[in-house]
Each structure stands twice: as structure tokens, then as C-alpha cells.
Amino acid sequence: MKGIAIEVSRLGKQYSMDGRGPKRAHEAIEQAVRGLMRRKEPKDPGSFWAVKDCSFVVRQGEAVALLGRNGAGKSVLLKMLSRVVKPSSGEAVIRGRMTALLELGSGFHPELTGRENVFFNGAILGVRRAEMETKLDEIVAFSEVGDFLDMPVKHYSSGMYMRLAFSIAAHVETDVLLMDEVLAVGDSAFQEKCLNRMRRAVRQGTTVVIVSHEVSVLAELCTRGLYMDHGKLLIDGALAEATDRYRKDTAA
């Protein structure tokens, strides 16, 4: 039996309806004092749970699809796992190097060249410059941007931009990969290339959790499916089970 890569127990995220933290000074001071005294703050009644009581376990090397309609809480769940957002309840443990791709090309600046953005994006994903340098040729070859590498990305076509962004992401070696609808970009030929790259990662034992609405793509990569609705994890089983429910709910 393989080890556990991701263990999530009763994870939840509550947002206040106005979408912000305390606004007024005295509230903030109160909160800061409470924080210093390590007291739990009372929950605001005007709030909702974007994710509630989610528990599941992902074993090493598993490829799991996370499905659900818009607003079901998939992205918030991934954001909590990637430490971008702090949960309101519960806990999770992730073993191994984790890379979260909640978007492609994080931190890309239009005024900078493709090359500069590659290194910046790498740095933000936690990849050392020296290692990025050894991979640069491969990333450029994969992205097919060729001679445009030293041109500011503001002059790139949107396809080129996404291809470069995906290529960086695809060349980050990691144990646990979280992806939020960044699975396949570009034209159909490039999408096929992206998928091949992903298949290879899965074959090599990378643990993957993918949020996507492309059921056909998920079917090629994943064996297991999680289905979420209104913040709750409703199905944790075979991929077909989750995709059936997803099709049923979106058809209605």
C-alpha cells in the first residue's frame, strides 16, 4: 500500500457576506488583541461556508478529479490546500513537495520578455534560478515560442502566452500537483501535448488533484473522482460516479 500524500479532515472555509474582514478601526484592534491573546473570534452571522466539513485522503501517485458546478467550492478547497487561503475549520496534511497551479503564468508582467517571465514565474513557484536555467531550453522547445523568447510578452498572441505559461508549469518537478482548470491550453495539437505531459507525470508517480469541467480530459488522466456541491463533498469514489453526477446536475 502506498503512503498518503494528502489528508484532509473536516476542512472548511467561511466567508462573510460583505466579502471583507473587519472594516472599522476598533474592530480591527479588537481582532488584533484577540489574536495576540490567541482567542477564537466569534463567527459573523452574515456569512456562508464556501467549503464545509470536507474530508478525504489521496494516496501517493493517485490522480483525482475534483468536479462540481461553478461555486461548488472546488477552487477554495485547492486554495486552502495550497496555503493561499487559511481555512476556517479543520486541517490538512500534505506530504512531499507541493506545487499549486491555480492559474498559469503567475506574476507574468506584460512589459517583461518571455525569458524574464520564465525566471520570475519559476522563482514564485519556488524553483531555483540555477535549475530553471538548465530547463530553459526544454521549456522553450515545449512552448514553441522560439525566437519570441526575448520579446516582451505584451506582444505575444494569447495562445503563445498560455503555451509559455503552461510549459513552465509542466517542467516543475513536484510530488503533489494541484491544478485548477489549467490542464490544457492552446490549439488542439498543443492541448494534446499538454495532456501527454500530464499523463507522463501521473505515470511517474506524481500525485495530482485536478479541477476541470472537461470530463473527457479528466477521463484520460484520473481514476478517482470527488464531486462537490454547495461547499460539501458529496461523492468520493470512482471517476464515473462523480462524472455521472456532474452530468446529471449540469443538465438540469
Add this chain to the structure above:
Amino acid sequence: MVRAASASVVRISAERRFPERPLHSVWAARELLVVLAKRDVYLRYQHSFAGISWAILQPLLTVLVLSAFQLLMGNRQTTGVPYPLYAATALVPWTFVVHALTQASHSLPKHMGVINKVYFPRLILPLSAVMGAAADFAVGMALPPALMIYYGIAPGLTLLALPIFVAQAVALAAAAGIWLACLNARFRDTANSLPFVTQLWFFLTPIAYTTDIIPPQWQLLAGLNPMLGILEGFRWALVGVASPWLGTWIAMSWLVILALLGSGMLVFLRSEESLADFL
């Protein structure tokens, strides 16, 4: 494949807690710090004609205006150092600190997009803003020596102490920058009011005037302004001007800076994990 440098076990919990080994994680992300700072400087001057020479033009023009005023007001000389040089030795570190903490105060909203999508130690953001401003500082530091050559003034052995005051200026910029970044994430009033506040601060600090203008009973209290010890330190190191309070002011400045830095780090690290929620 490229190896991602994230921790091998990540624990996520709703518990309010202090990040584990926060300085270690900042150190681990030092490459990001440098890349961000470089990018800041590059983008600041990319579409600029004068480029990084702005870092010298800005204090130079201010020195010219202040010197013109000094002449009009009757040219009172008490320091034995030509007024333009006296003003410039303080203006260059002053410009750096104000520039750095202003940039740092904007650093979190400016990078909101990345904060919302990628995890990395958020302390990197205000620190890289300070580092980017330090590049301008390094260029601006050419101004006082240029004026010293012009006036034929050689530095004394006190020059050896200059690194202390450079470090002090950087520490103040970082301390204030971390505090302001934190405050501005919650209250945008912070960055909005900053130009006004720094202007008042300019007049309350002996940059354009000499320290003997401060009434004797206020001399000690004036040392609570952390800029005072730094600026007087620069003047002493570069041109040998020393007020009787110099040592006290430098020590007081360090105390204020270290208190600001310690408290700022605590507040920042405590609120960092919920940044994405309220930015």
C-alpha cells in the same frame, strides 16, 4: 525535471498560529526577493528618459531649492560645512527611507493577483520594495562625494562608520515598510495619507536646517525621531559635523528601529496567512 523547493510536509490548520520558522522560509525564498526587487527597479525606469539618474536628480534638485532658500533667508552658517553639502548628506538617506517605505506600503495591494494564486512568504513583498529602493539609494549616494570633491572637502576617519548608518537606514526602511504594508493591507488610508505625513516628517527633521535650532529642552526628545540619529550619523561620517547629542541620538534611533522591526514582524507574520481574505 526542475525540482520545486517547497517543504516536504505541509500542515494546514484553522488554528491561529505563528508560522513555523518564518525567517527560514524568507531565507529560502531569497531568490524571489532579489528577482522581485530587480523587476521593481527595471519597471520603474523602463519607459523613463532619465532612467536611474532620477535617483541622483531628485536629491540634487531638492538641494538646489533648499540652498536657494538658505541664500534668500540670509545664509546662516553654523556648521563650517557649505550648506548644499550639509543638506545633501541628509537628503540622500532621507529620500531613500521615504521612497522605500512608500513603495513597501503599496507592496501588498500591488501584488494582490499573485497573493491570491500562489503561496510564498509574504514578507518578501515589502522587503523587496525596500531592496528596490536601495538600488536608487546606492546611485544617490554619489551626490555627497561629488559635492565634497567640488568643495574640496576630504572625509576623515569617521567615514569608516558610514556602513553603520547605511545599515541603520535600511533597517528603518524595512521596519517602517513592514508596518505600513500591514496597515495598508487593512486600511488604504495608510498609503493615501503617507505623502502628507512624510512631508510633515520632513519639516520636523533637521534636514534643511541645523540641529541647534531645536530648543535645548527638546533635544533629547527629538532623538525619538529615528531619522535624526541616521541623518546626523551620515553627516558625522561624511563631513565630520557632530552635534553634542550625536551618540544619544544614534542609540535612540537604533532602539526605536529595533522596536519597530520586532513589533512589525510579529504583526505581519500573524496576519500574513489571512492576507488573501481581506486584501
